[in-house]
Every structure is written in structure tokens, then in C-alpha cells.
Amino acid sequence: MTTDNFPVLVQKGHDARESGDLEGAADFFAEALALEPDDLSLRLFLADTLMALRNFPATIALLEKPAENHPMLVPLLAEALEAEGKHAQAASWLEHQLIRRPSGHLHHHLARIHTALGNIGDAREHYAQALFLTPYDAVLLFHAAAFHLTHGWLGPALDLAQRALRCANPPDGIHLLMGDIWTRMAEADKAMRHYQMHRTQCPQDGDIITLRIMALADSPNLSPDFVRGVFDQYADRFDADLVNKLQYHGPLVISQALAPFLVGCAPKSLAILDLGCGTGLSGEPFAPLAARMDGCDLSPKMLEKAEGRHIYTQLSTEDFIPAMRHGTWDLVLAVDAFVYVGALSDIFAVAAETLRPGGFLAATFEAGPDTGFIRKPCKRFGHAETYLRETALASGFDILVLETASSRMEKREPVSGFVMVCQKRL
Numbered sequence: 001m002t003t004d005n006f007p008v009l010v011q012k013g014h015d016a017r018e019s020g021d022l023e024g025a026a027d028f029f030a031e032a033l034a035l036e037p038d039d040l041s042l043r044l045f046l047a048d049t050l051m052a053l054r055n056f057p058a059t060i061a062l063l064e065k066p067a068e069n070h071p072m073l074v075p076l077l078a079e080a081l082e083a084e085g086k087h088a089q090a091a092s093w094l095e096h097q098l099i100r101r102p103s104g105h106l107h108h109h110l111a112r113i114h115t116a117l118g119n120i121g122d123a124r125e126h127y128a129q130a131l132f133l134t135p136y137d138a139v140l141l142f143h144a145a146a147f148h149l150t151h152g153w154l155g156p157a158l159d160l161a162q163r164a165l166r167c168a169n170p171p172d173g174i175h176l177l178m179g180d181i182w183t184r185m186a187e188a189d190k191a192m193r194h195y196q197m198h199r200t201q202c203p204q205d206g207d208i209i210t211l212r213i214m215a216l217a218d219s220p221n222l223s224p225d226f227v228r229g230v231f232d233q234y235a236d237r238f239d240a241d242l243v244n245k246l247q248y249h250g251p252l253v254i255s256q257a258l259a260p261f262l263v264g265c266a267p268k269s270l271a272i273l274d275l276g277c278g279t280g281l282s283g284e285p286f287a288p289l290a291a292r293m294d295g296c297d298l299s300p301k302m303l304e305k306a307e308g309r310h311i312y313t314q315l316s317t318e319d320f321i322p323a324m325r326h327g328t329w330d331l332v333l334a335v336d337a338f339v340y341v342g343a344l345s346d347i348f349a350v351a352a353e354t355l356r357p358g359g360f361l362a363a364t365f366e367a368g369p370d371t372g373f374i375r376k377p378c379k380r381f382g383h384a385e386t387y388l389r390e391t392a393l394a395s396g397f398d399i400l401v402l403e404t405a406s407s408r409m410e411k412r413e414p415v416s417g418f419v420m421v422c423q424k425r426l
């Protein structure tokens with residue numbers, strides 16, 4: 001065979017590829033490459049064909065050595081390494097490449113590899129760099145939005161997805177992603193609109209959408225990411241806004257309701273758990289009575305403020321139920337915290353399990369419908385007095401106090417609600 005055959009072989013390779021004969025195309029390209037080993041375009045055609053055949057080891061063998069001198073081969077080599085599960089090797093090739101030439105595409109690729117490796121900080125950094133270099137790349141915006149959603153950063157996820165949606169050619173799944181983001185942000189109507197748009201665009205996803213819509217309708221509670229996002233953003237202003245503007249006095253309402261039952265209680269004698277302790281306003285009145293007082297809150301930023309009060313023995317970012325299971329309590333407090341939960345039966349049951357006999361559960365609530373509970377337009381839940389009574393009794397509590405009480409103002413009106421003190425049956 002002579003170099004005369006080269007163009008013919010290459011052409012035959014392309015023809016085979018076009019007709020879907022991948023094996024044939026790979027054979028022709030390989031034969032041609034044996035004649036002209038320095039032809040980089042041909043090497044890439046062959047590598048691309050091998051990738052299409054999912055022959056990743058052959059792709060790696062074909063690209064690894066020449067990639068040292070020819071950066072254009074690196075992205076495909078990294079893809080083949082990734083496909084073989086060699087993520088760290090793929091990342092090292094791309095990082096080496098980035099030193100020579102900053103590129104949004106390479107940062108994007110690295111972000112996805114670091115995500116697969118579980119290096120979330122590095123992935124976030126590479127997404128930020130990629131977005132800086134190529135801010136209008138719809139696929140990048142889409143992947144970055146999905147990444148941020150997965151890790152619970154709902155604000156950035158929404159911003160990125162909305163930017164992807166404004167691009168000339170938004171990726172196919174963008175409405176599904178928007179629906180998922182709004183779902184996690186507890187915006188059921190907006191989520192529904194996007195799910196329906198996705199169903200129109202991609203009718204083949206009808207079943208997926210039906211499941212999403214069913215889950216949306218069933219969801220009794222707010223997502224932890226949503227609550228965390230709201231309070232992380234609010235933490236710096238929380239005390240000033242609530243106390244000064246909204247005349248928040250939930251801690252006073254609870255301490256007054258509990259006072260008759262704590263008469264004679266020795267200082268520093270109680271094991272107390274403050275559920276949804278926020279910045280610690282609710283723990284403050286009880287600190288003198290606490291042998292230990294733990295707090296839990298989904299929002300790390302709120303907990304930073306609580307830490308600064310030096311009244312808590314231990315603080316954790318756990319949800320109510322796992323936090324209760326860490327100890328045996330004399331008093332479990334939930335001040336303006338159960339308003340972020342709809343169904344309370346599991347929480348009351350675990351409170352009853354983890355309180356000492358005779359221990360107290362004390363909580364404030366916002367008022368709801370005549371029975372059960374509802375999610376109000378402000379996203380907090382309102383509970384019916386009957387629901388609170390029935391749930392507490394069914395969980396093994398005696399009800400000592402269940403009275404109307406308002407903990408704060410909204411739109412210059414007191415928010416109607418209840419204060420409840422229950423005692424675990426002896």
C-alpha cells in the first residue's frame with residue numbers, strides 16, 4: 001500500500017461512518033493512519049469513531065502518547081478516561097491543559113469530573129470559572145444549574161436555569177429542571193407551569209412529569225433546602241427584623257405559658273432541646289434552668305449567631321426528628337419552628353419517645369383551617385386547634401395549655417396562632 005491510497009482510505013472511512021458502519025469506518029481510518037501517523041485530524045476521526053463504538057481502551061491507547069504534544073487531543077482523551085472510570089487521570093490531563101490555555105469548555109469539563117469524584121468545592125470553582133469565560137453557553141448554564149440544585153443551593157440554581165432559558169437554544173430539559181427548582185422552593189404553581197411546558201416539548205417524558213406532579217401535590221412539607229436557603233439569607237437581619245419590625249415575642253409567649261409548670265425548678269437542672277433554635281432568641285429565657293441546652297437548626301448561618309450567645313451545649317444542623325433522638329429531654333421547645341412543618345404526628349411521636357416521663361413539649365403555631373393544616377400563601381403552615389389537640393393526645397401527651405396566642409405581626413396585624421404546652425404522660 002502507498003500514500004496514493006491515503007485519500008481513498010479516508011474517504012471510504014467517512015462513507016462508512018455516514019452509512020452507520022462504525023466498525024468499517026474505524027478499519028479504514030486505522031489503515032489510513034498507519035500511512036500518515038502525524039495526521040491529527042484523522043487521529044481525531046478515528047478516536048471519535050472508537051468512542052462511538054464505546055471502545056474506550058482503544059481510544060485512550062490512540063490518544064495518550066500524542067496528546068502530550070498536541071493539546072487538541074486532550075478533551076477527547078479525557079472523555080475516554082472518564083468513560084473508563086479514570087476520573088482523576090482525566091482531571092489531571094485537563095488541568096495540565098488549562099495551565100496553557102484558559103477555556104470555559106475545559107473548566108466545564110473539569111467541573112463535571114470533580115462532581116463525579118465528589119470534590120464539590122472544586123466542581124463549584126470550575127463552574128464559576130467556566131461561567132466567567134463563557135457566560136452564554138446554554139448547556140453549561142443548564143449543567144451548572146442542575147449541579148447547584150443537587151447541592152441545595154437553590155438561589156444560584158434558579159438564576160442559572162433562568163439564564164439558560166433566555167439563551168437562543170435552551171437545552172431540552174430546561175423546563176423539567178425549572179420545575180424541580182420551583183418544587184424545592186415550594187412554589188407549586190410555578191413548578192406545575194414548567195412541568196406542563198416540558199410535557200408539551202417532550203411528550204415522551206409524560207410518565208416522568210406525571211410522577212413529578214403527583215409528588216408536588218402530595219408533598220406535606222417544605223424542603224429542607226428551601227428552609228435552609230431562606231434562613232441562611234435572613235440570618236444577619238433576623239434578630240433586628242423580627243424583634244423590631246415584626247414585634248416578635250415567641251420566646252416570651254412560650255416562657256409565660258411554661259412558667260406555672262416550672263415553678264420550683266432548680267437552676268441548671270434541665271436537659272433542654274431547642275428545635276429550630278435559629279439565632280438563639282428562643283433559648284435565652286431558658287438558659288438559667290439548663291444543665292445542658294442543645295439546639296438544632298437547618299440553617300448553618302442561623303446557628304453561627306446562636307453559637308455567639310454561648311448558651312447552648314451543642315448545636316447541630318439536623319432536622320427536628322434526628323436531633324431529638326440524640327438525648328433524653330426534660331423540655332423540648334419549638335418556638336415559631338413547627339410553622340415550617342405540615343404533618344406533625346411523627347414529630348410529636350418522637351418527642352414523646354425522647355422526653356422523660358413528665359417532660360414537656362412546648363411550641364407555638366400559626367392558626368390554620370378548622371381541621372388538619374394548610375400551607376399558607378406565605379409558605380408557613382397553619383394548624384387547626386383540633387389537629388394539634390388530637391395529634392398530641394394520640395402521641396401520649398396530656399395537654400396542659402392550648403390557647404390562642406400571637407407571636408408576631410404581619411402587615412401590621414397580629415398573626416393569629418396558638419401556644420401549646422404538653423406533658424408526657426407519667
Ligand SMILES: C[S@@+](CC[C@H](N)C(=O)[O-])C[C@H]1O[C@@H](n2cnc3c(N)ncnc32)[C@H](O)[C@@H]1O
Pocket residue numbers: 227228231250251275276277278279280281282296297298299302318319320334335336337340
Ligand atoms: C422563625 S425561626 C425561629 C427561630 C427561633 N426558634 C426563635 O424563636 O427565634 C425558625 C427556624 O426554624 C428552623 N427550621 C425550620 N424547619 C426546620 C427543621 N425541619 N429542622 C430544623 N430547623 C428547622 C429554620 O431554619 C429557622 O431558623
